Amino acid sequence: LFAPKERAGAAFPGTNGKIAFLSDRDGNNEIYTISFSDGKWGNAKRLTDNRKSDKTPAFSPNGKKIVWERGDYLYLMNVDGANEHRIPNTFHTNYEIGRYGSYGGNPAFSRNLPRGNKIIFDKNKNIFTINPNGTGLTRITNAAPGGTCNVKPTFVHPVWSPVSNKIAFSYLCGKADRELHV
Numbered sequence: 791l792f793a794p795k796e797r798a799g800a801a802f803p804g805t806n807g808k809i810a811f812l813s814d815r816d817g818n819n820e821i822y823t824i825s826f827s828d829g830k831w832g833n834a835k836r837l838t839d840n841r842k843s844d845k846t847p848a849f850s851p852n853g854k855k856i857v858w859e860r861g862d863y864l865y866l867m868n869v870d871g872a873n874e875h876r877i878p879n880t881f882h883t884n885y886e887i888g889r890y891g892s893y894g895g896n897p898a899f900s901r902n903l904p905r906g907n908k909i910i911f912d913k914n915k916n917i918f919t920i921n922p923n924g925t926g927l928t929r930i931t932n933a934a935p936g937g938t939c940n941v942k943p944t945f946v947h948p949v950w951s952p953v954s955n956k957i958a959f960s961y962l963c964g965k966a967d968r969e970l971h972v
Contacts, residue, residue, distance in 0.1 A: 806853030806869060812845050819843040821858055823869065837871035851901045855922070857909055859895030864911060866922055878924030882913035896947050900954040910957060912946040917959055930957070939963035945971075 808823045813834075821838045837856070838844045847858040849869070857866050857877070864880040867873055882895055897911040900919075908919045908926075915933040920926055931945045941964060948959040961969040 806849070808849075808853070808869065810847035810849060810856050810858075812847065812858075819845055821847045821856065823856075835871070837867065838874070846896050848898045850899045850922075851907060855899075857897045857899060857922070859897060859911075864895060864897050864909065864920075877909070877920065877922065879920060879927045880911065880913070880924065882911070898949050900950050901952065902954045908954075910948045910950060912948060912959070915942060915944045915946075917945050917948045917957065931959075939967065 808825050810821060810823050812819050813822055814820070816836065816839075818841065820836055820840075821844045822834045822836050824834045838858075838860075840860070842861045844865075845859050847856050849856055854869055855866055856869060857864055859865075860876075862881055862883065864877045866875060866877050895911055895913075897909050900908045900910065907922060909922060910917065910919050912918070916929050917931040919928050919930060933943050933945055935942055944962040946960050946962065948957050950957055956972055958970060958972050961967075961971045963969075
């Protein structure tokens with residue numbers, strides 16, 4: 791690897807100087823972090839080790855926690871891999887869409903909400919928010935046939951806007967109709 795001349799931007803800049811990613815370098819999809827400081831890559835650190843596939847890691851706004859998807863649930867851990875635990879009330883049907891992706895899960899932290907942080911994720915074709923402790927599960931979309939979609943659409947891959955006042959997500963209707971909605 792080589793270091794770019796300019797530093798990469800982060801979802802929450804300046805919090806911990808790390809990048810979270812998944813890799814199957816040890817035979818199974820696991821979550822890793824890598825440091826980027828002074829223009830040089832640090833050593834990748836493996837944070838998870840289990841038989842299930844771990845994917846879609848996302849940092850909390852303060853850079854101290856990572857949320858990710860494991861099988862049909864969301865999990866939360868400290869940035870060093872300690873205190874790993876399943877987040878209650880996050881069971882979702884997980885439809886694999888390739889080696890590293892899925893419909894179901896795809897968590898992301900909010901950044902600037904007046905009442906603290908929330909995690910957004912997709913579950914059973916809709917978009918939900920939940921508190922990191924597993925309370926306050928709230929469905930914010932209602933996937934139903936209508937308009938140009940004659941089947942129940944799928945809403946997936948949600949992300950918060952920088953000030954957490956809007957959400958962008960993928961809208962899928964069948965295999966061909968794919969749109970980005972806000």
